[in-house]
Amino acid sequence: MPPALAAHGLEKRFRATTALAGVDLSVEEGQLVGLLGPNGAGKSTLVKIACGLVRPTSGRAEICGHPAGSRAASESLGYLAELFRFPGWARADEVLELHQRLAGSDAGAAERSELLDLVGLADARDRRVEAMSKGMQQRLGIAQALVGDPRLLLLDEPTSALDPVGRRTVRELLEELRRRGVAVLLNSHLLSEVELVCDRVAIIAAGRLVAEGRPADLVRARGVEVETDAGTRVIAEAGREDAPRITAELVAAGERVYGVRVLSSTLEDVYLEAVGGETS
Numbered sequence: 001m002p003p004a005l006a007a008h009g010l011e012k013r014f015r016a017t018t019a020l021a022g023v024d025l026s027v028e029e030g031q032l033v034g035l036l037g038p039n040g041a042g043k044s045t046l047v048k049i050a051c052g053l054v055r056p057t058s059g060r061a062e063i064c065g066h067p068a069g070s071r072a073a074s075e076s077l078g079y080l081a082e083l084f085r086f087p088g089w090a091r092a093d094e095v096l097e098l099h100q101r102l103a104g105s106d107a108g109a110a111e112r113s114e115l116l117d118l119v120g121l122a123d124a125r126d127r128r129v130e131a132m133s134k135g136m137q138q139r140l141g142i143a144q145a146l147v148g149d150p151r152l153l154l155l156d157e158p159t160s161a162l163d164p165v166g167r168r169t170v171r172e173l174l175e176e177l178r179r180r181g182v183a184v185l186l187n188s189h190l191l192s193e194v195e196l197v198c199d200r201v202a203i204i205a206a207g208r209l210v211a212e213g214r215p216a217d218l219v220r221a222r223g224v225e226v227e228t229d230a231g232t233r234v235i236a237e238a239g240r241e242d243a244p245r246i247t248a249e250l251v252a253a254g255e256r257v258y259g260v261r262v263l264s265s266t267l268e269d270v271y272l273e274a275v276g277g278e279t280s
């Protein structure tokens with residue numbers, strides 16, 4: 001099966017600005033991938049190219065094997081833009097109905113109630129957008145993106161405007177989507193979000209992919225810290241597997257060991273290193 005998203009050598013220049021400087025990225029079927037990076041890194045541009053909204057200067061993107069922008073590609077994906085806004089007067093059910101028409105879905109009321117149920121808005125189907133919290137609107141936005149049963153969901157900063165409770169709800173929703181086998185590319189500048197939920201993380205900075213992998217593989221060992229009569233020191237090149245030997249050697253050398261701690265970097269360390277300390 002072709003990947004849900006495959007980007008090959010994507011470049012995008014807006015006059016003097018290089019938004020993407022050659023990015024290769026894939027999202028396999030059913031995978032939840034976090035695209036992390038500071039503001040202006042090129043995340044939204046990459047997602048817009050995948051949607052067919054922006055044409056790359058060079059390189060190409062494919063959705064489930066179809067060229068981005070083609071009808072078959074558009075039918076395979078759902079998209080929620082970063083700063084979307086539904087009309088305040090529209091009711092939840094109407095928003096979905098409109099998007100069914102836009103997406104050419106003929107799945108009718110059954111699809112709408114299933115989606116409202118999925119995002120926890122079953123009781124709000126007749127509620128107007130203007131009477132919804134930001135978190136509810138965000139979940140309605142995700143329901144909208146799922147109209148037509150896409151294989152790939154592209155979410156641009158879906159939790160950035162939410163409070164911690166709203167974030168957790170969206171996270172749980174993403175986990176449910178993974179169980180259902182929907183592939184997700186999640187743009188975020190919020191590390192913790194991505195760390196908690198994603199199978200893989202790609203970090204981009206200034207239009208380039210600077211790190212990529214499973215969160216657990218990206219966080220590296222950073223040595224072993226030992227506390228003895230002589231004080232506390234770090235044996236930098238050591239890892240967890242070295243801890244028993246180090247302890248035994250210290251004891252054999254007559255030192256009294258009060259503590260041994262394996263140090264590892266957090267995803268935050270990896271991120272800061274990868275983006276060169278740039279903040280978002």
Ligand SMILES: Nc1ncnc2c1ncn2[C@@H]1O[C@H](COP(=O)(O)OP(=O)(O)O)[C@@H](O)[C@H]1O
Nearest residue numbers: 014017019037038039040041042043044045046
């Ligand atoms: N339509 C556009 N015209 C000109 N410059 C743009 C346009 N869209 C994005 N850019 C620029 O491209 C760079 C990457 O932007 P963007 O993809 O929105 O980054 P991110 O989503 O990571 O914050 C930024 O410097 C931004 O100003």
Ligand SMILES: [Mg+2]
Nearest residue numbers: 043044082156
């Ligand atoms: Mg963006």
